[in-house]
Amino acid sequence: MEKIAEQKIIDDLLPQKFGKQGVIWVISLLAVCALGAYAYFRQLYYGLEVTNLRDYVSWGIYISNFVFFVAISLVGSLITAVLRLSDVHWSTPLTRIAEIIAVSAIAFAGLIIIVDMGRPDRFYNLFTHGRLQSPIVWDVIVITTYLLISLLLLYFPLLPDLKIMIKNKERNGKYLQKLYEFLGSFWKDKPEQFKITDKAINILSITIIPVAFAIHTVTSWLFATTYRPGWDSTNFGAYFISGAFLVGSGAVLIAMYVFRTHYKLEKYITNDHFDKMGKIVVLLALIYLYFNVNEFLVPAFKMKKSEEHHLMGLFTGEFALAFWFAISTAMLIPILILIFKKGRTPKAAFVAGILVVVGSWFKRYLIVTPTLLHPFLPMSDVPENYKHYFPSWEEWAIAGGSLAGALLVVTFFARIFPIIPIHETITETNEHEKV
Amino acid sequence: MKTNENSRRDFLATTLIAGAALAGCGSKSPFTPEDIADVKPSGEMVKLLSVDGEIIEVDKAFLKPVPEMPTVSNEEARIGIPGKKFAMVIDLSRCKNLKKCQSACNHMHHVHPGQNWIKLNAMQEADKTAPYWQPTTCMHCDEPPCVKVCPVDATFKRKDGIVLIDSDRCVGCRFCMAACPYSTRVFNWEEPKLEKAIADQPYNCETSVPQKKGTVGKCDFCPDMVRQGNLPHCVSACPNGVFFFGDILEDSVTNGAETFRFSDLIKDKAGYRLMEDLGTKPSVYYLPPVNRNFPFENNVEAEKKD
Numbered sequence: 093m094e095k096i097a098e099q100k101i102i103d104d105l106l107p108q109k110f111g112k113q114g115v116i117w118v119i120s121l122l123a124v125c126a127l128g129a130y131a132y133f134r135q136l137y138y139g140l141e142v143t144n145l146r147d148y149v150s151w152g153i154y155i156s157n158f159v160f161f162v163a164i165s166l167v168g169s170l171i172t173a174v175l176r177l178s179d180v181h182w183s184t185p186l187t188r189i190a191e192i193i194a195v196s197a198i199a200f201a202g203l204i205i206i207v208d209m210g211r212p213d214r215f216y217n218l219f220t221h222g223r224l225q226s227p228i229v230w231d232v233i234v235i236t237t238y239l240l241i242s243l244l245l246l247y248f249p250l251l252p253d254l255k256i257m258i259k260n261k262e263r264n265g266k267y268l269q270k271l272y273e274f275l276g277s278f279w280k281d282k283p284e285q286f287k288i289t290d291k292a293i294n295i296l297s298i299t300i301i302p303v304a305f306a307i308h309t310v311t312s313w314l315f316a317t318t319y320r321p322g323w324d325s326t327n328f329g330a331y332f333i334s335g336a337f338l339v340g341s342g343a344v345l346i347a348m349y350v351f352r353t354h355y356k357l358e359k360y361i362t363n364d365h366f367d368k369m370g371k372i373v374v375l376l377a378l379i380y381l382y383f384n385v386n387e388f389l390v391p392a393f394k395m396k397k398s399e400e401h402h403l404m405g406l407f408t409g410e411f412a413l414a415f416w417f418a419i420s421t422a423m424l425i426p427i428l429i430l431i432f433k434k435g436r437t438p439k440a441a442f443v444a445g446i447l448v449v450v451g452s453w454f455k456r457y458l459i460v461t462p463t464l465l466h467p468f469l470p471m472s473d474v475p476e477n478y479k480h481y482f483p484s485w486e487e488w489a490i491a492g493g494s495l496a497g498a499l500l501v502v503t504f505f506a507r508i509f510p511i512i513p514i515h516e517t518i519t520e521t522n523e524h525e526k527v
Numbered sequence: 528m529k530t531n532e533n534s535r536r537d538f539l540a541t542t543l544i545a546g547a548a549l550a551g552c553g554s555k556s557p558f559t560p561e562d563i564a565d566v567k568p569s570g571e572m573v574k575l576l577s578v579d580g581e582i583i584e585v586d587k588a589f590l591k592p593v594p595e596m597p598t599v600s601n602e603e604a605r606i607g608i609p610g611k612k613f614a615m616v617i618d619l620s621r622c623k624n625l626k627k628c629q630s631a632c633n634h635m636h637h638v639h640p641g642q643n644w645i646k647l648n649a650m651q652e653a654d655k656t657a658p659y660w661q662p663t664t665c666m667h668c669d670e671p672p673c674v675k676v677c678p679v680d681a682t683f684k685r686k687d688g689i690v691l692i693d694s695d696r697c698v699g700c701r702f703c704m705a706a707c708p709y710s711t712r713v714f715n716w717e718e719p720k721l722e723k724a725i726a727d728q729p730y731n732c733e734t735s736v737p738q739k740k741g742t743v744g745k746c747d748f749c750p751d752m753v754r755q756g757n758l759p760h761c762v763s764a765c766p767n768g769v770f771f772f773g774d775i776l777e778d779s780v781t782n783g784a785e786t787f788r789f790s791d792l793i794k795d796k797a798g799y800r801l802m803e804d805l806g807t808k809p810s811v812y813y814l815p816p817v818n819r820n821f822p823f824e825n826n827v828e829a830e831k832k833d
Contacts, residue, residue, distance in 0.1 A: 139740045140699075141717035147642065150701040150714060210699015210714065210741030214679075217698050221679040228678035228702055317676065319708040319805050467710040468802065469663060473629070473646040 098518050102256055105510045105517065106263055108355060118503060121496040128493015131486040132207060140210055142486045148471055149464045149481035154208035156456040157491045160339070161201035161498070162235070162311045163332070163452065167340020168194025168242050169304035173297035182368055184520055185360050185512045189347045191246045192511075193340065196501035198239050198307070200494050205231075207490055227313045234306040241300045248289045248296075251279040252515035268508060308336045315459070321399045322463035325391075331383040335452065338376040338422070342448025345369055347502070349442035351511050360512050363438060370436035373448065377423045377430075384419065402466045411462050414454055422451025599754070601693065604732040607685030608754055614688070615748070615762075616771040616780050616792060617662055619816035623767055624649075624660040631764030632746070636735055637721055642713045644746040645761055658823050659816035662769065664761065665690060665711045665746035666801065666809030673703035673712065682743070688775075688810050689748045691732045697742035704743060708802055709809075712745045748772075758783055767820065775810075 110118060135142050145152045171190035175183040206212050222229045254276025261269060279285060312332035315323035325331070348369065352361040391399045392407070406415040426444040429435040435444065461481055471479050483491070505511070569588040577583050629645045638644055644664070651658040667690045674684050681697035684690050704712045719726070719738040726737050733750040749759035753772075757763070762770040763783055773780030773789060780789045792798065796814040 139717040140714070143716075146716065147704065147713045148710065150704045208700070210701070210743075211697065214696070214698045217679040217681075217696055221681075221696060223678060223680050226676050226678040226702070228676070228700060232678075314702070315705075318706045319672065319802075320705065464705070468708050469646075469710050470648050470650070471710075472648045473643045475641045 098521075101518055101521065102260070102514055104357070105360070105512050105514045106257065106260060107507055107510055110507060113354070114503075114507075118500070121500045121503065124489075124496035125493045125500065127489045128491075128496070131489035131493070134486055135207075135490070136212070142484060144477070144481055144484040144487065146478040146481075147474060148467060148478055149461060151208070151460050151464060152481055153457060153460075153483045153487050153491045154204055156453075156460040157494060158201050158204045158208070159311055159332075159456045159459065160453050161197045161204060161494075162307055163336035163456070164340045164343050164449075165194040165197035165201065165238070165242070166304050166308055166333070166336040167344055168245070169300045170337050170340060171344065172245050173300045173304075176293075176297050177301075181520060182365065184516050186344060186348065186365065186369070187249065187516075188246070188509075188511055188513055189351065190340070190344050191242060192502050192505045193343055193347060194242045195239065195246055196498045196505075198235060198242060199501070200498045202235055202239070203497075204491075204494050207494070227310055227317055230310045231307070231314065234303060234310055238300070238303050238307045241296055241303060245293065245296050245300065247275075248293050249513055249516065250509060251276050251285075251289060252281060253510050253513060255279050255281060256514055257510070271508070305333060308332045315463075319468075320463045321391075321396075321466055322402045322459075325387060327383060327386050331380075331387050334376065334380045334383050335422075335455065338373065338380045339449055339452035341369065341373045341376055342426070342445045342452065345373065345441050345445030346449065349438050349445070351506065352438065355506075355511070357512060360517065366438045366441045367433070367436045370430040370441045370444070373441075373444065374427055374430045377427045377448070381423045381427075384423070398466075398468060402463060405462050405466065406458065411458060415458055418451045418454040418458055420451070421447045422455050426451075598729075598731045598751075599733060601695075601732060604691065604750075605683055605685065605693075607687035607689060608750070609686070610776065611687040611753075612775045613667070613748055613753065613810060614773060614775045614780065614789065615664065615667075615759075615811045616773075616787075616789070616798060616814060617664075617811060618769050618771070618796070618814040619659050619661060620814065620819045621767045621769045621821075622647075622660040622662060622816075623821040625766065627764045627766060628662055628761035628770065631760040635749075635760045636744075636747075637719065637725060637738065638744070639713070639715060639717075639719055639738065644711075644713065644744065646710075657816065659819075660823070661813070662761075663709060663711065663801075664811060665748070666709050666807065666811045667748055669808035669810065670806055672706040672708065672805075672807060676702045676706045678702065687750075689750055691747055691750070692735065692743055692745065693730075693732050694735070694739045694742040694744070695730050697739075699741040699743070701743065708805055708807065712743050714743055715740050 131142075143152065143154075168191045171183055172187045176187070206215060209215065218229065218232055222232070224230075254272050257264065258269070258272045258276065264272065309329040309332065312328040316325055316328035318324065345366070348361050348365060351357055388403065388406070392403050395403070405411050426448050429440055429444040429447075434440065465479075465481065566588050568586045571587040572584045573587050573590060575583055575585055624647050626647055629643050629647065632638065632645050633643060636644065646663045648661045648663055649658060650661045667688055669684075669688065671682075671684055671690050673682050674690060677683075678700060679696055679698055681694075682690060682692045682703055699714070701714060704710075704714065715738050718740045721737050728737055730737060730739065731751070733747070733754065735744060735747045738744050749757075749761075752759055758772050758781070759770075762772045765782070768782040768784055771780035771782045771785075771787065771792070773786075775789060778789045780787055780792065792814070793812055798812040798814050800809045800812055802809075
């Protein structure tokens with residue numbers, strides 16, 4: 093990183109007010125959220141009847157969206173913990189981006205599960221009557237733990253930055269100043285304080301890795317603990333985790349590009365970062381591809397009768413278009429783009445990131461829905477619309493609203509806090525100089 | 528439909544009380560003294576069948592509907608009927624796809640229109656194998672996958688083998704529906720269309736009535752009927768005697784007209800259970816569709832006409 097003066101770093105990285113683009117962005121996200129909220133109100137009033145879920149396809153885009161959110165949140169642990177523990181320093185400017193994506197995604201994963209419940213008013217039953225043998229209860233436990241650790245991993249490195257922000261009073265409004273003081277006025281930049289937070293962050297970085305594996309493995313077990321063709325797979329845990337790291341890293345590529353261009357952070361999120369993240373995405377896409385080959389080729393080789401309808405539906409049947417779209421956009425095309433040096437320039441990497449995320453969303457849909465349309469016994473004695481599934485407008489609006497909500501959280505976070513750690517950037521520049 | 532059900536219930540209730548009144552004439556009066564004091568004979572007499580099978584006459588004024596029979600508590604309903612282990616045998620060679628089982632079940636449990644707890648599956652294992660009708664109830668598995676995954680103990684396995692749902696506790700996550708390989712569970716996607724009198728009843732796990740919006744429902748083996756010593760509605764509704772119900776510990780099953788030793792029936796007719804390889808250990812046994820009473824094809828056409 094080229095030498096930049098400390099004050100310049102602070103000026104560059106302190107949060108900025110929304111520009112015209114920012115306001116339009118926020119208003120459109122709010123509009124999507126409002127539509128989602130209206131749709132959810134309808135769902136609460138009329139029941140899940142407003143969805144196109146029925147007895148056979150009883151889990152649809154809410155659940156696939158849930159899986160998507162849990163998946164994307166894993167990137168927090170990858171960038172913050174895995175890279176930190178392996179002593180990789182280039183990723184420092186990306187840690188906070190990854191961590192806020194993780195926090196916001198996992199929070200909305202929890203929300204979307206409540207949206208999917210037939211009786212959200214009885215949510216407390218999970219605590220008053222919870223039974224440990226149900227994978228849902230495991231999910232509740234690990235997701236809450238993950239949210240908590242992620243919040244702490246977001247908060248601790250923020251403390252020195254809070255002090256910087258409190259000092260720069262003139263840039264903050266009255267309420268923001270109060271918020272910063274509430275969160276960080278006890279921080280005095282003392283060496284003991286650094287020692288404690290460093291230690292805490294280390295411990296959290298170590299603990300978050302098994303918890304991160306747990307949240308997505310347990311999420312995969314919601315499916316793999318059933319008998320259904322397409323879900324009944326011992327491959328599922330690893331398959332989900334590898335896919336999760338991939339989609340999260342894709343999201344980080346997108347966020348890197350957006351923040352870099354919007355806040356003019358070219359000096360901090362450099363071409364080199366895109367190059368390195370691009371390589372990581374290639375590696376992760378290859379790993380995910382490997383698990384996909386395992387997941388589909390092995391049962392397809394045997395073609396057991398129960399699996400046959402499901403697999404043929406994906407390969408050549410009614411889901412073929414979506415299936416091959418997902419495989420190519422989530423894995424094949426991003427690999428082809430990012431494997432070349434020219435593909436790892438910011439703009440190309442951004443496009444690859446979008447492909448990964450969009451493809452991965454469809455991939456989750458294809459994991460959830462087609463299986464449910466291929467039960468063991470024939471679909472009989474049900475109305476015709478029970479035998480198909482396409483989400484209703486309420487489902488789209490709610491799923492879209494949750495995605496917009498997650499983006500809003502990230503957006504507001506970047507408005508209130510420095511999206512690139514100021515203090516750590518200063519320290520690293522100084523260390524860099526010494527070398 | 529609903530009115531029929533009510534009048535039937537009232538009739539049962541009145542008969543019960545009248546029967547009790549007559550049987551216990553003298554020493555054990557079911558009426559409290561005030562009740563008797565209040566009742567003035569109307570002079571209008573009604574003919575009734577007593578429990579001993581005699582036709583008797585009672586003054587109409589003495590016929591009063593008894594309050595709803597006290598239902599078992601949630602705790603009792605979760606334990607089950609002591610010393611019993613229920614099983615069902617479905618004889619596929621007798622099934623003609625009349626769906627009387629289904630309509631009786633839907634009627635008695637007020638199942639949502641369009642949904643069914645008993646499904647009639649047209650089965651054909653392979654191109655060249657014979658097709659047959661397979662009524663599918665809840666299997667009441669001894670290793671129920673639905674119970675394993677339920678996060679709140681809303682669906683539970685009782686000591687008498689029956690798997691029930693507590694609709695007052697169900698959170699509507701539908702994990703049980705995904706877990707059940709027999710696709711037996713249905714969901715109340717909207718507010719159940721029930722008569723007010725029924726909707727206002729407190730939910731009873733043993734009758735599975737009234738169904739509640741946002742919760743799961745399914746075949747319950749009619750434990751309320753069984754507790755009274757009666758057969759489940761599907762068993763008594765089937766004119767062809769397809770369904771046999773009984774207690775495995777007593778080793779006997781009956782369809783109301785015929786009673787068999789359960790173990791002999793399974794042995795002689797080579798009974799089997801569905802998806803044995805999954806290890807769910809169902810309580811429902813099937814007798815293979817051999818020496819059938821009805822050809823399959825005729826009913827396919829009947830089905831199409833419907």
